[in-house]
Amino acid sequence: MPELPDLEVISKNLNKLFAKKTVNKITIYREKKLNAPVDDFYKNINGKTLKSVKRNGKELLLNFSNDIQLGIHLMLNGEIHLLTEQNIKHQVFEILFEDLSGFAVTDYMAQAKPILNPVESKVPDALDKDFNFDYLKPVLAKSASANIKKILKDQEVVRGIGNAYADEILWAAKVAPRSKASKIPDEKIKDIIHSTKTVLADAIDQITKIAPDTISGEIRSFLKVHTANPKTPTDFTINRMDLNGSKTYFTDEQKVYE
Structure with a gap:
């Protein structure tokens, strides 16, 4: 997708x-x-x-x-x-x-x-200024046992992020995908927000360079953790697991909060 x-x-x-x-x-x-x-x-x-x-x-x-x-x-x-x-x-x-x-x-x-005439959603787009710490912190606090990757993929929480970019964002923020959303500290919530903006903006730039005329499909050859490569650019082995019914990519650099 x-x-x-x-x-x-x-x-x-x-x-x-x-x-x-x-x-x-x-x-x-x-x-x-x-x-x-x-x-x-x-x-x-x-x-x-x-x-x-x-x-x-x-x-x-x-x-x-x-x-x-x-x-x-x-x-x-x-x-x-x-x-x-x-x-x-x-x-x-x-x-x-x-x-x-x-x-x-x-x-x-x-x-x-x-x-x-689709109904305009009140849920913020991932690149909107409204997707910020003040918005995300209470959402995570109310999420009980849900893991952070599930929250990032939830289009009723934030729109635009799917399986691959959830992995990329969490790797950049150094937060393990299976971390309990409600246990993530404030500084790491800020890191997730920052990583969301930078990872997505960089991906737009990369896709534009690789396939400037694309009108369909997915360009993902530049991804750093959600990839078939054995290691990330930081030379850590990429681990794979099934999480929320989706294949999930992560490394030991990412801390688990639980």
């Missing part, structure tokens, strides 16, 4: 490709998961000009000239393809612009979905 850094770069590239273009036609191929009648999508999107493409949490947000917003959640296996590609399969929906450019969202599991 693409996480915040990939989606940030994807949103910027979609914006460069399609902003200020007028939609000729949106075609919905899978109607079961729609949050509104399919005719509402056609009525509100067809003939409208795309003003901008942004990212918020793990959603891409297309903003149109009539103040309608179309959200895209790629889920686990969703992909975006330019309509110029050959043999596109498993389409969920596609948008064709008047200049005949466009893109399709595909998903062989049919989990990806368009969302008409």
